[in-house]
Amino acid sequence: MAIKPFRPKTGTARWREVEVREYKVEDSAPFRDVTRQVLFEDHALASQLRYFEVAAGGHTTLERHEHAHAVVVHRGEGQCLVGDQLYALAEGDLVYVPALMWHQFRAAADRPLGFLCMVNAERDRPQLPTAADLAQLRRDPKIAAFIAT
Amino acid sequence: MAIKPFRPKTGTARWREVEVREYKVEDSAPFRDVTRQVLFEDHALASQLRYFEVAAGGHTTLERHEHAHAVVVHRGEGQCLVGDQLYALAEGDLVYVPALMWHQFRAAADRPLGFLCMVNAERDRPQLPTAADLAQLRRDPKIAAFIAT
Numbered sequence: 001m002a003i004k005p006f007r008p009k010t011g012t013a014r015w016r017e018v019e020v021r022e023y024k025v026e027d028s029a030p031f032r033d034v035t036r037q038v039l040f041e042d043h044a045l046a047s048q049l050r051y052f053e054v055a056a057g058g059h060t061t062l063e064r065h066e067h068a069h070a071v072v073v074h075r076g077e078g079q080c081l082v083g084d085q086l087y088a089l090a091e092g093d094l095v096y097v098p099a100l101m102w103h104q105f106r107a108a109a110d111r112p113l114g115f116l117c118m119v120n121a122e123r124d125r126p127q128l129p130t131a132a133d134l135a136q137l138r139r140d141p142k143i144a145a146f147i148a149t
Numbered sequence: 150m151a152i153k154p155f156r157p158k159t160g161t162a163r164w165r166e167v168e169v170r171e172y173k174v175e176d177s178a179p180f181r182d183v184t185r186q187v188l189f190e191d192h193a194l195a196s197q198l199r200y201f202e203v204a205a206g207g208h209t210t211l212e213r214h215e216h217a218h219a220v221v222v223h224r225g226e227g228q229c230l231v232g233d234q235l236y237a238l239a240e241g242d243l244v245y246v247p248a249l250m251w252h253q254f255r256a257a258a259d260r261p262l263g264f265l266c267m268v269n270a271e272r273d274r275p276q277l278p279t280a281a282d283l284a285q286l287r288r289d290p291k292i293a294a295f296i297a298t
Contacts, residue, residue: 005231005250009241018243040219044248046195046269049219070189070198072265082154092158094167099193101154116221118267120195 003042013053013075013114015039023052024061029128033058033107041121048121053114054078054107062104062147067123069097071105071115078113079146080105084137086146089113102129102137104147152191162202162224162263164188172201173210178277182207182256188265197270202263203227203256211253211296216272218246220254220264227262228295229254233286235295238262251278251286253296 007016014020015037023034033055040049051074054060062081071080073093080087083101087093095115097103107113129137138144156165163169164186172183182204189198200223203209211230222242229236232250236242244264246252256262278286287293 002247003245005234005245005247006236007243007245009239009243015241015243039221039243040245040267042217042219042245042247044217045219045267046271047267049221049267068191068193070191070194072188072198085154087155090158092164094156094158094164094188096152096154096156096189096191098151098154098191116265118189118194118196118198122195 003040013037013051018051029061029063029126031059031061034060039116046121047118050117050119051114052105052117053112054105055112056107056110058112059106060104061126061128062102063126063128064100064102065124065126066099067120068099069095069103070118071095071097073113073115075114076112077108078106078111079108081143081146084140084143086142089115102133106146152189162186162200167200178210178212178275180208180210183209190270195270196267199266199268200263201254201266202261203254204261205256205259207261208255209253210275210277211251212275212277213249213251214273214275215248216269217248218244218252219267220244220246222262222264224263225261226257227255227260228257230292230295233289233292235291238264251282255295 021036023036037051081104170185172185186200230253
């Protein structure tokens, strides 16, 4: 479907002709309170630009994949895990998730976390952590606390 | 050069380790008061994400090309031309420039216009309008006024 040249913002994290979708199919992977909006997707574009919003207290799936993510925080606050590091996130911050790095985004307890995410149109499917992967990640107490929340 | 996983916003439209560059080489094409910051560029990414800021009263080059642009207005106000239509722009609005559409972005007289722009990493060079192209565009008085400003 062709993208219109102009689609105004119509409210907080809402745009004309952009559908608010489920983040993923329910029960396909662990996550909580995340919506997905595809802002730009077209055969002429090598990448997609999506907007994800994690509600207060929610989180995306802990996963990894060959493809990379380029993220710009749009609003709210939260934290993310990339590899073996945690980062506090605020509006405007840039996050890059390289190939095969474990990553997860969490909103603050009392604030949503909304972010733009650029991703290659052609990409591999995410991998979920095995029990061994989780044990490895949990060796760092801060990461253990983060992924357990 | 590898992108760090986390680069915080350090001020209004400024990010750690993101260089503020010239929009284009001076005199290579007509433009006024535009800066360019490449937020994400990596061999793993099929596209780049750049931030352009047009100072109050400034404008980008009137041009077209085979590749498409996916734009999210980040701050400020202005107008853009896409094909034969003009659009007023405010923070958060989405603009899509399809292949070979003439386009130009202008900041308001008293406000800057800053926008994110996703573009394929591999792309053709912009084309400038010929005298015949300009004559065609100027047949619409609103477009004539816009591109003449």
